[in-house]
Amino acid sequence: MTAETTTGTIEATGSCCSPTSSCHGSTAGTEPSGSTSVYLVKGMTCGHCEGAVSEEISAIAGVTSVTAVAATGRVTVVSTGPLEEAAVRAAVDEAGYELVGEA
Numbered sequence: 001m002t003a004e005t006t007t008g009t010i011e012a013t014g015s016c017c018s019p020t021s022s023c024h025g026s027t028a029g030t031e032p033s034g035s036t037s038v039y040l041v042k043g044m045t046c047g048h049c050e051g052a053v054s055e056e057i058s059a060i061a062g063v064t065s066v067t068a069v070a071a072t073g074r075v076t077v078v079s080t081g082p083l084e085e086a087a088v089r090a091a092v093d094e095a096g097y098e099l100v101g102e103a
Helices: 047-058 085-095
Strands: 002-006 035-042 063-069 074-079 098-102
Antiparallel strands (some): 002 063, 035 074
8 A cells, every 4th residue: 555645736738648648658758857765764554654654745845746655664755856854854753753764
């Protein structure tokens, strides 16, 4: 089970599937832009935990996507630029868990 939160604006593309209006086209070049960091978080055991951590980290300025996986303790964060670890640590603490560090 994983929780993913994406923030930001949605652009009108003429299709719900992709900018090229293709549901089955190539996904090449569709990787999120910006900075991607993976953190280890201690204490997540379920979907509720994943959601709580994702919600708090998503509130950090510049964060565009968060994917938390309780089974591995990994939280992948995509942001417009590098994040300060102190901000991520504070968000994880606020959710009630412990940031171990970057994976």
